[in-house]
Amino acid sequence: MQTQRSIRLPARLDGSQLPFVAAIAGSLVVAYALVGPQQFSNFLTIGAVYALIALGYTMVYGIIELINFAHGDVFMVGSFVALWILSGPLGLHGSIDNPALLAVVLVGLFLVTMLILGALGIFIERFAYRPLRNAPRLAPLITAIGVSFILQNIMQAFFGPSPVNSPQIFTLNARFDVAGASIGYLNVFIVAVAVALMIALQLFVGRTRLGRAMRSTAQDREAAELMGVDINLTIAFTFFIGSALAGAAGIVWVLYFGYAVFNQGFYAGLFAFTAAVLGGIGNTTGAALGGFVIGFLQVAAAQYGYSRWSEVAIFGVLVLVLVFRPTGLLGQQLGERA
Amino acid sequence: MSETSVQAPPAAGAAARNGQPLLELQDVHTYYGHIHALQGISLEVHRDEIVTLIGANGAGKTTTLKAINGLLHPRHGKVLFDGRDVSHVPAHELVRAGIGQAPEGRRIFSRLTVLENLQMGGYTRSPREVAQDVERVFALFPRLRERARQNGGTLSGGEQQMLAIGRALMCRPQVLLLDEPSLGLSPILVQQIFAIIREINAQGTTILLVEQNALQALNVAHRGYVLQTGRVVLAGEAAALRQDEMVRKAYLGEI
Ligand SMILES: Nc1ncnc2c1ncn2[C@@H]1O[C@H](COP(=O)(O)OP(=O)(O)O)[C@@H](O)[C@H]1O
Numbered sequence: 001m002q003t004q005r006s007i008r009l010p011a012r013l014d015g016s017q018l019p020f021v022a023a024i025a026g027s028l029v030v031a032y033a034l035v036g037p038q039q040f041s042n043f044l045t046i047g048a049v050y051a052l053i054a055l056g057y058t059m060v061y062g063i064i065e066l067i068n069f070a071h072g073d074v075f076m077v078g079s080f081v082a083l084w085i086l087s088g089p090l091g092l093h094g095s096i097d098n099p100a101l102l103a104v105v106l107v108g109l110f111l112v113t114m115l116i117l118g119a120l121g122i123f124i125e126r127f128a129y130r131p132l133r134n135a136p137r138l139a140p141l142i143t144a145i146g147v148s149f150i151l152q153n154i155m156q157a158f159f160g161p162s163p164v165n166s167p168q169i170f171t172l173n174a175r176f177d178v179a180g181a182s183i184g185y186l187n188v189f190i191v192a193v194a195v196a197l198m199i200a201l202q203l204f205v206g207r208t209r210l211g212r213a214m215r216s217t218a219q220d221r222e223a224a225e226l227m228g229v230d231i232n233l234t235i236a237f238t239f240f241i242g243s244a245l246a247g248a249a250g251i252v253w254v255l256y257f258g259y260a261v262f263n264q265g266f267y268a269g270l271f272a273f274t275a276a277v278l279g280g281i282g283n284t285t286g287a288a289l290g291g292f293v294i295g296f297l298q299v300a301a302a303q304y305g306y307s308r309w310s311e312v313a314i315f316g317v318l319v320l321v322l323v324f325r326p327t328g329l330l331g332q333q334l335g336e337r338a
Numbered sequence: 339m340s341e342t343s344v345q346a347p348p349a350a351g352a353a354a355r356n357g358q359p360l361l362e363l364q365d366v367h368t369y370y371g372h373i374h375a376l377q378g379i380s381l382e383v384h385r386d387e388i389v390t391l392i393g394a395n396g397a398g399k400t401t402t403l404k405a406i407n408g409l410l411h412p413r414h415g416k417v418l419f420d421g422r423d424v425s426h427v428p429a430h431e432l433v434r435a436g437i438g439q440a441p442e443g444r445r446i447f448s449r450l451t452v453l454e455n456l457q458m459g460g461y462t463r464s465p466r467e468v469a470q471d472v473e474r475v476f477a478l479f480p481r482l483r484e485r486a487r488q489n490g491g492t493l494s495g496g497e498q499q500m501l502a503i504g505r506a507l508m509c510r511p512q513v514l515l516l517d518e519p520s521l522g523l524s525p526i527l528v529q530q531i532f533a534i535i536r537e538i539n540a541q542g543t544t545i546l547l548v549e550q551n552a553l554q555a556l557n558v559a560h561r562g563y564v565l566q567t568g569r570v571v572l573a574g575e576a577a578a579l580r581q582d583e584m585v586r587k588a589y590l591g592e593i
């Protein structure tokens with residue numbers, strides 16, 4: 001009678017995921033063929049950046065239904081923090097050739113930057129958004145735009161209005177060849193970090209007690225409270241994770257493009273927001289997917305000489321999605337099991 | 339039972355129950371904006387009792403539970419739990435203190451699995467305790483074991499109510515608040531739910547039961563309070579309330 005005596009989590013890696021993995025691999029090959037090696041590596045980096053930023057948009061929206069328009073600027077602050085750590089306390093100027101040392105520096109860089117950015121996210125939520133939790137929707141939205149200006153102005157005051165160069169700690173142009181394609185080591189690293197962070201996020205949200213609390217709060221805040229969930233803590237934690245991921249995106253940006261500028265969060269934020277909507281706002285898998293799609297549109301436009309049109313293409317996608325599939329490609333909520 | 343024992347609010351039956359009440363409301367007033375929803379509610383729930391709140395739609399039953407569970411805080415008056423004033427303690431801390439609830443409308447997390455819903459019920463407790471109590475809930479509601487991995491939203495109404503009650507039990511409450519657990523269920527399921535309520539009480543959980551189904555509620559409860567427009571208009575032993583003429587007319591559908 002009792003067919004399910006033991007309660008285990010469903011196995012994740014069964015055959016049902018093969019088509020999905022195959023589709024992604026196929027898309028990558030097609031992307032490489034379409035845009036060539038240089039733009040392909042730009043695509044991977046930009047896609048990872050947009051995906052990491054989009055995760056923060058989508059998580060915050062999922063839990064408090066706020067489009068956090070300051071999120072792109074949190075990413076920008078992440079770039080400056082990373083740049084400052086590398087050139088300030090670490091005093092680096094050029095590439096680090098010793099792989100072990102490089103690894104240590106990178107791990108430290110990610111840990112410290114993500115912690116600082118997570119704390120910034122908690123701070124912003126506590127003082128800008130929490131007081132408006134029960135206010136009409138427009139109030140926190142306007143506040144978010146205000147926070148965006150504040151972050152930009154602070155960074156401009158510290159680092160000036162022009163782009164600031166960062167030390168290139170990866171040996172530039174270190175590449176290897178696979179099946180006739182040339183891939184940079186930095187690209188591999190960036191994609192690996194982005195994918196690892198996304199998997200960690202999925203596992204965290206899907207399988208831990210705090211992740212369950214986040215999903216419950218997203219679905220029914222009052223009911224979650226009646227289970228003993230501290231709503232303020234859970235929302236603060238959501239901002240911590242979202243902002244830490246934006247921080248990781250900021251590091252990736254600095255590592256790859258080698259500079260940071262106070263207004264870099266504006267377009268990146270808008271594109272990542274588009275990615276989140278494209279994937280289905282509130283859906284973390286969708287946000288990651290959307291980030292890479294938007295990244296591809298941008299580099300493909302550049303590759304074919306239409307880079308001035310890339311914004312038109314991206315926002316055209318936004319409009320089309322909103323008109324024809326407002327719930328996005330994968331359209332579910334944060335509450336969903338991944 | 340005489341008329342007098344029925345008509346002496348706030349707690350006619352309490353004389354027989356010595357000692358400090360587990361849960362006590364003293365002249366509680368709450369507001370929704372300008373709406374004066376509770377206009378001086380006083381009631382007591384003693385350990386091991388089943389106490390029912392009955393009354394028409396809009397009488398203030400759910401609001402009374404919200405004043406207890408911390409979703410609303412009284413503007414005047416006090417809520418005492420185990421002798422401690424908890425009038426202004428936030429809802430999530432009261433769960434830890436021992437107040438569990440299956441809220442009105444069940445409020446199942448529809449996109450969490452049945453198992454995850456139960457784990458959420460045990461949010462304040464250790465993983466080991468949660469694992470044990472999941473088994474306890476499955477023993478009480480074998481249907482839920484069969485559906486453990488289904489999303490809560492896919493359950494039938496009756497199963498969702500079982501899940502709501504099971505989820506509330508997961509925090510090992512000292513007092514369990516149930517808001518209209520029989521609403522929308524078929525007569526057979528209503529019987530089942532009330533049998534379960536008795537069993538939970540027999541296993542040592544105090545219960546405050548809100549019901550529109552007054553007859554069933556008075557059958558299962560030890561004592562009851564009748565609410566009308568935010569006030570207690572009648573209180574007493576359940577058996578006495580069942581005989582009361584006003585209760586029979588207004589709530590038991592007799593003429
Ligand atoms: N969220 C709310 N906002 C405003 N008024 C409310 C709200 N909830 C309940 N009320 C009012 O408070 C009174 C008591 O409601 P409630 O406690 O839900 O009654 P019951 O549970 O007995 O049906 C009703 O007049 C109802 O209209």
Ligand SMILES: [Mg+2]
Nearest residue numbers: 399400401442
């Ligand atoms: Mg009600």
